[in-house]
Every structure is written in structure tokens, then in C-alpha cells.
Amino acid sequence: GAGVSQSPRYKVAKRGQDVALRCDPISGHVSLFWYQQALGQGPEFLTYFQNEAQLDKSGLPSDRFFAERPEGSVSTLKIQRTQQEDSAVYLCASTRGPYLSGANVLTFGAGSRLTVL
Amino acid sequence: TQLLEQSPQFLSIQEGENLTVYCNSSSVFSSLQWYRQEPGEGPVLLVTVVTGGEVKKLKRLTFQFGDARKDSSLHITAAQPGDTGLYLCAGARSGGSNYKLTFGKGTLLTVNP
Numbered sequence: 001g002a003g004v005s006q007s008p009r010y011k012v013a014k015r016g017q018d019v020a021l022r023c024d025p026i027s028g029h030v031s032l033f034w035y036q037q038a039l040g041q042g043p044e045f046l047t048y049f050q051n052e053a054q055l056d057k058s059g060l061p062s063d064r065f066f067a068e069r070p071e072g073s074v075s076t077l078k079i080q081r082t083q084q085e086d087s088a089v090y091l092c093a094s095t096r097g098p099y100l101s102g103a104n105v106l107t108f109g110a111g112s113r114l115t116v117l
Numbered sequence: 118t119q120l121l122e123q124s125p126q127f128l129s130i131q132e133g134e135n136l137t138v139y140c141n142s143s144s145v146f147s148s149l150q151w152y153r154q155e156p157g158e159g160p161v162l163l164v165t166v167v168t169g170g171e172v173k174k175l176k177r178l179t180f181q182f183g184d185a186r187k188d189s190s191l192h193i194t195a196a197q198p199g200d201t202g203l204y205l206c207a208g209a210r211s212g213g214s215n216y217k218l219t220f221g222k223g224t225l226l227t228v229n230p
Contacts, residue, residue, distance in 0.1 A: 042220030043160065043205075045219075056216075091159050091160075098216065105162050105165065109159050110158050110159050111159055
């Protein structure tokens with residue numbers, strides 16, 4: 001597609017529920033990232049995929065967070081047993097190559113806003 | 118932990134005024150990017166600077182990367198209401214993890230007509 005598409009745009013969950021957030025990156029983009037943006041904060045890195053391989057998951061806050069990209073295109077971020085502190089906007093981004101540079105830029109989706117009650 | 122400090126956090130000005138926002142760190146970055154984010158949208162890349170001392174211009178926006186590659190500034194001339202938004206700086210480290218961006222908290226700019 002022309003841009004990075006995320007769904008759902010808004011999700012309200014009761015504490016303890018599981019949620020799944022989907023990201024469709026730009027077609028042909030090798031690298032895919034998930035970032036978490038809490039209210040009033042800048043985005044914080046969660047995880048990085050190069051094709052289907054998850055090369056870095058150091059930013060995932062706990063083992064309740066799980067991300068996958070099984071065919072190297074669409075990615076899903078799953079949060080199990082949601083807690084109130086999980087409330088945030090979850091941003092997906094993709095880039096053509098494996099590393100960031102002046103010529104290899106990051107394109108973000110509009111995000112999925114998760115509210116946990 | 119936010120390694121990039123942005124200032125000011127909030128800025129409200131009148132149309133036509135000039136402004137400068139700052140992004141400072143004690144760490145060295147291989148490149149630094151500036152993004153603008155509007156409500157309900159993801160950040161949109163404005164510019165990438167990679168060389169210490171580099172200055173880039175994008176219409177009324179001037180970006181500067183510090184000589185030591187630890188800090189950056191964004192100057193807007195004759196601000197317009199369309200410039201309103203959250204301005205984020207983000208740094209990439211050198212080496213094996215240069216795919217990972219560290220963002221500041223942002224400067225929320227409001228330009229009043």
C-alpha cells in the first residue's frame with residue numbers, strides 16, 4: 001500500500017483482556033518496528049523485525065507483550081492480560097532497508113490507541 | 118529513560134513570529150532526525166542530519182546538528198498556523214543497533230492566527 005496501515009485505530013479493553021494490534025507496512029519494506037507512545041511522551045522502541053526475523057525485542061515491557069511477523073509482511077502486536085499502564089498509542093513503522101540513514105527513512109502509521117479500563 | 122531532552126516543552130506564539138526549539142543529549146548520535154506529529158497521526162519525518170555542524174533548510178525551517186553530534190536545533194521563521202504540532206527529535210546510535218531511534222518528549226507548538 002501507499003502507507004503504513006494500522007488497525008484498529010482505537011481499542012478499549014477491560015483490565016485482564018488480551019488485545020491484538022495489526023500493522024500492514026509499505027509493500028516491499030524489509031524492516032518493521034513497533035513503538036509505544038504514552039500520553040505526553042515521545043515514542044519508545046519496542047521491537048524490530050527484518051523480514052520475518054525478530055532481531056530485537058529488548059523494548060518489550062514484559063512477557064505479556066508478544067510480536068510476530070510470520071511471512072515478513074503484516075505484523076501483529078499482542079498484549080496479554082492488559083493492565084492500565086499498557087494504555088498508550090502503539091505505532092508501527094517500516095523502512096525499505098535494514099538500517100536508518102539519510103536515504104532510508106522511517107514511515108510511521110497513524111497508530112492504535114489502546115485504553116485499558 | 119529519555120536520553121534526548123527537548124526544550125521548551127510547550128510553545129505558543131503568534132503567526133509571523135520566529136522560534137527555535139532545542140534537542141540536547143550527553144550521548145553522541147550517528148544521525149538525528151526531526152519529526153512533526155499531528156493529533157491522531159504518526160510522526161512524519163522532516164529531516165535527517167548526519168554530519169556534525171550540518172545545517173539543512175526546508176522552506177522556513179532550518180535544522181542544525183551540533184559539532185559534537187550531541188545536540189540539534191530547529192528554527193522556524195515566520196511561523197504559520199499550519200506549523201502547529203508536536204516536534205520530536207530522535208537520535209540513532211552508531212554500530213549494530215543504529216536501526217533503533219531514541220526520541221525526546223517533544224515540543225508542542227501552537228501558532229495562533
